[in-house]
Amino acid sequence: MPELPNVKKGKQVVMRLAPYPSGALHIGNARMLVINDEYVKRYKGKLILVYDDTIGATKQAIETNLDAKYIIPEAYDLIRDGLEWLGVNYDKKNVVYKSDRLDIYQKYAKEFIQKGEAYVCDCDAALYRENHKKVGIPCSCKALSIESHLERWNQMLDGTYAEQEAVVRLNTGMDQKDPALRDHVIMRISDAEHPRIGTKYRVWPILDFSWGIDDHELGITHIIRGADLQKEGFMEQFIWDLMGWEHSNIQLYGRMKFSKNFKLSKTLARQKISTKEYDGWEDPRTWSLQSLRARGIQSEALRQSLIDLGMSMSGINFSENWIYAKNTKIIDENANRYWFVEDPIKLDISDLSKTEYTSTPLLNPNNEKLGTRNITLNAFNNQASVYISRLDTVEQLSRKGNKVRFPKISVGSQFRLKDLFTIEVQSVHPKKYNAVFLTEEAEKSIRKIQWVPHASNIKVHVLKPDGIVMHGRAENTIKSLPLGTILQFERYGYVKIQKIEKNEVYCYFTH
RNA sequence: GCUUCGAUAGUGUAGCUCGGUCAAGCAUGUGAGGCUCUCACCCUUGCGACGCGGGUUCGAAUCCCGCUCGAAGCACCA
Structure with missing residues (x-):
C-alpha cells in the first residue's frame, strides 16, 4: 500500500x-x-x-x-x-x-x-x-x-x-x-x-x-x-x-x-437468518467474519489478501481462492491428517491371510515428530470390509477443479488402501464392491486412496461453503480431538471441528 | 443519458510522480519434473501482460491528444 x-x-x-x-x-x-x-x-x-x-x-x-x-x-x-x-x-x-x-x-x-x-x-x-x-x-x-x-x-x-x-x-x-x-x-x-x-x-x-x-x-x-x-x-x-x-x-x-456464488449483503443475511434458511451468523453463506472463523480461515490470511489488493481505484474481481491459498500455507503444518470417506460405499476384501492388519500413517508427514495414528482392520474367514468414498468410484474433478490423474475405480482396478495393502476389484454392485487382496508391498506409482474400517468408524457431517452438508465416515481417532481443531482429511480438504454430538462429528469445510 | 473515475499476464498487484537500470517484478493460476504410501504441503522449472491509434523524444508501461472498453454514483440507505 x-x-x-x-x-x-x-x-x-x-x-x-x-x-x-x-x-x-x-x-x-x-x-x-x-x-x-x-x-x-x-x-x-x-x-x-x-x-x-x-x-x-x-x-x-x-x-x-x-x-x-x-x-x-x-x-x-x-x-x-x-x-x-x-x-x-x-x-x-x-x-x-x-x-x-x-x-x-x-x-x-x-x-x-x-x-x-x-x-x-x-x-x-x-x-x-x-x-x-x-x-x-x-x-x-x-x-x-x-x-x-x-x-x-x-x-x-x-x-x-x-x-x-x-x-x-x-x-x-x-x-x-x-x-x-x-x-x-x-x-x-x-x-x-x-x-x-x-x-x-x-x-x-x-x-x-x-x-x-x-x-x-x-x-x-x-x-x-x-x-x-x-x-x-x-x-x-x-x-x-x-x-x-x-x-x-x-x-x-x-x-x-465477488463471484456469482456468493452475494454479500448484511441485509440479505439478516433476512435468511430470521427465516432459518441460514444457520445463524456462522453460516458460511453469510461470508461474515464469524463464518470465516468458524470455517478455520485464519484472520491473517484474510488480512493479507485484502492488503495485497492495495488502493487501486479500479474495480476488482475478488477471488476467494486468494484467501484459501494464503490460509493453506498457514494451517497446513499444524493440520494433522485423517481419513474421511464421503458418501461411503462398502468394499469387501477376500483372500486375506492374516486376522489383523494395522495401519500406522503419520499424523503429519511434514512433521514426523508428531507420530502416527493406528487404524486396525480385523479379518474373519480371510475376509474384511472397509468403506471407500463413492467419489473415487466415479469420474470426478480434483479439489481445484482439474482433471484427476486416475480413472474411476471399476472392475479390474488395482489400487492401494493407503498405508494398508493393495487390492484388485473383482465385481461391482450398486451398494457394494468386491476385491481381492494382492500384496502388502507398496508400489510407488500405484493409486492410493483413503479408507475406514467398516466395523469401526465415526459418522461425520461436513458443511460446505455453499450451505450443503455432505455426509460420510471418518476414522475413529478424530473422536478425541478438541472442538475447533483444524485438520486435513487427506485427498479431501481441510475442515474445522464444530461439535461432536451423539457420537457424530460436525465439521465446517475450510477449503 | 448525466457526473466522476479507471485500464499492466486468467485473476490481482508493483513500476507511472522524477521517460532509459522494464526484452516488465511479485502473488495467485496453469504446464512439466522432483519429494511423498494424499490429487495436500514443499522444491525446481516452463507459460502468461503494458486496451487501441497518433504525437513528443535518441529513447515511452511511464509525458500529451483522440478512441475504445469498463466501473462507481445519479435515493428522504449506508
Whole structure:
C-alpha cells in the first residue's frame, strides 16, 4: 500500500471505522477495516470505531419493505467480535455512537438554516427528482424566508410533518454538474424505533452530513473508503468549506466484485437468518467474519489478501481462492491428517491371510515428530470390509477443479488402501464392491486412496461453503480431538471441528 | 443519458510522480519434473501482460491528444 499523503510531523494520524450495525461484518466490509487498521499501525496513529448507527430507513419502509436497511441490536456485539478476530486495533476507550450525537447534527442543521445555507423542502421526493433535481431548477420552497424555514424545521421536530413530508436540503446549488449533488438532503424524518435511543429523536441526518460534521469534530485526519462513497466526499468538503474547517484527506479505493456464488449483503443475511434458511451468523453463506472463523480461515490470511489488493481505484474481481491459498500455507503444518470417506460405499476384501492388519500413517508427514495414528482392520474367514468414498468410484474433478490423474475405480482396478495393502476389484454392485487382496508391498506409482474400517468408524457431517452438508465416515481417532481443531482429511480438504454430538462429528469445510 | 473515475499476464498487484537500470517484478493460476504410501504441503522449472491509434523524444508501461472498453454514483440507505 502506498504512503499516506499529508502526514504531518508532530500531528498524529487519526482514522476511523464506520460500520453500520445491520449485521455481522463480512468479507466485503473487511477491506475497509484492514486498510484503515494497517495505516494506523504503520503511522502509529489512532483508530476510532464509530458506529454509523443512524436510523436507516423510515418506519414505514421498515414495516413494508423487506430490503429496508435498519439496525439490529446484536450487530453491535457481532461487529466488536469481528474486529477482535481481525486484530483491528481501535481505541477501545473511545467508541463513538452516532445515535448519541443527534443533538449535534440538529444543532448544525439549524445553524445552516439560520445562515441560509440550508432550507426545509416539503416537495414530494419523486416529483422533486424529476422536476427539479434532473433539470436543475429550484423548487418554490427554496425562495421562502429563513424565518419560515426555521418554522418548518420546528414542525419537522415537533411532528407536524409526518415521515416523507419534509427534508432539510443543503444549498449546494442547483447548477451542480452532477445531478446527484444538487441541493442534496442532509436531514430527514424517521419515526422508526432505534435500538439504543428508541424514539427520542425523529429528525435524522443523512450519511454525508453526519460525516461532514463528525470527521471534523472527531479530528479525523485521513478517511479511507470505497469509491462508492465518492459523492459523500464531495458533500463533506462542501460542508467543511462552508464552516471554514480544515479538510481531512480522503482516499478512495475501487469496489470489489465477488463471484456469482456468493452475494454479500448484511441485509440479505439478516433476512435468511430470521427465516432459518441460514444457520445463524456462522453460516458460511453469510461470508461474515464469524463464518470465516468458524470455517478455520485464519484472520491473517484474510488480512493479507485484502492488503495485497492495495488502493487501486479500479474495480476488482475478488477471488476467494486468494484467501484459501494464503490460509493453506498457514494451517497446513499444524493440520494433522485423517481419513474421511464421503458418501461411503462398502468394499469387501477376500483372500486375506492374516486376522489383523494395522495401519500406522503419520499424523503429519511434514512433521514426523508428531507420530502416527493406528487404524486396525480385523479379518474373519480371510475376509474384511472397509468403506471407500463413492467419489473415487466415479469420474470426478480434483479439489481445484482439474482433471484427476486416475480413472474411476471399476472392475479390474488395482489400487492401494493407503498405508494398508493393495487390492484388485473383482465385481461391482450398486451398494457394494468386491476385491481381492494382492500384496502388502507398496508400489510407488500405484493409486492410493483413503479408507475406514467398516466395523469401526465415526459418522461425520461436513458443511460446505455453499450451505450443503455432505455426509460420510471418518476414522475413529478424530473422536478425541478438541472442538475447533483444524485438520486435513487427506485427498479431501481441510475442515474445522464444530461439535461432536451423539457420537457424530460436525465439521465446517475450510477449503 | 448525466457526473466522476479507471485500464499492466486468467485473476490481482508493483513500476507511472522524477521517460532509459522494464526484452516488465511479485502473488495467485496453469504446464512439466522432483519429494511423498494424499490429487495436500514443499522444491525446481516452463507459460502468461503494458486496451487501441497518433504525437513528443535518441529513447515511452511511464509525458500529451483522440478512441475504445469498463466501473462507481445519479435515493428522504449506508
